[in-house]
Amino acid sequence: MNNVARTRSRNAVSIAGIDSFHIGGQVVKLQDQPKLQMRVAGDGVTREVDLNGSYVTGQLYANHVKLANPQHEVPVMFWHGGAMTGVTWETTPDGRPGWQWLFLENGYDVIVTDAVERGRASWSPYPQIYKSGPVFRTKEESWGMYRFGPVSGYHDDPAKRQAFDGQRFPMSGVDALGAQLVPRWSIHDAESLAAYEALLRRVGPVHLVAHSQGGWFALNMVLRAPELIKSVVVIEPAGAPSLSKHDLAGIAHIPHLFVWGDYIEDVPAWKKYRDGADSFMTALRDEGGVSDLLDLPAEGIRGNSHVPMMDDNSAEIAGMVSEWVAKNSGH
Known part of the structure; x- marks a missing residue:
């Protein structure tokens, strides 16, 4: 892709409706759970809380702006x-x-999701339903994995943090980003893919834009439900599935765009993730598919982190992605 000057269009946005809903999942019934005596609201009276009964688990949340x-x-x-x-x-x-x-x-209806076990999708009791406890992400881990700066550059005092030279993630937003982080589990890939597929079958086909772990899910979903995806943009996917000749034949018609930021060589884990995604991209190209690369540093756009949708040039990158989607909408 060419690095060309862009001015962000600011079309008036007139919203016809917002549809919020949960989809996917199943009902699990718990028995033989202890009954608790507890106060559940402020200075309210103590009452019995019965944990026995039916729970919905494995659902995701979607917000569809039309x-x-x-x-x-x-x-x-x-x-x-x-x-x-x-x-x-x-x-x-x-x-x-x-x-x-x-x-x-830019004129698109937009669907934003909270994946299974995250945010408004909610999560389930463990070990009764989930078989393990959650994993939590610290601000220190985010600093390193999101490539804001060297691991040694993080400090509790914002004034003492040392970012990479040219870093485009606003340092004023580091603590606010830390407040967004939620618990997650590493054992629910099947449930997540099932819920994502149910969502696509309700509202698809779509242009799919996915980030990091979501990119891994997206590249697997292309294999699982290619008829529901018009194009796919994966922003720094955390890995990619291996492709057989049969897989390639089924997805080569779907345009793919792979987006990468800066400082990849500074974090070994991201070098491995990129190698896997590059193999996926190359295999698609060899099959004759549209498999494009937006390597921001190679385009002369330096300093982007793992979260380019939050960096100081996020609007410019959104414009580049939107242009690519529009260009490839006819496939």
């Missing part, structure tokens, strides 16, 4: 990464419009 006059027939759907929720796409940690709004301005 324009009064969409300029594109197919909506854009956003999937977030690990330890994150749909807020990834809503507003940047330092208060700028997120990609949800920017794509609405």
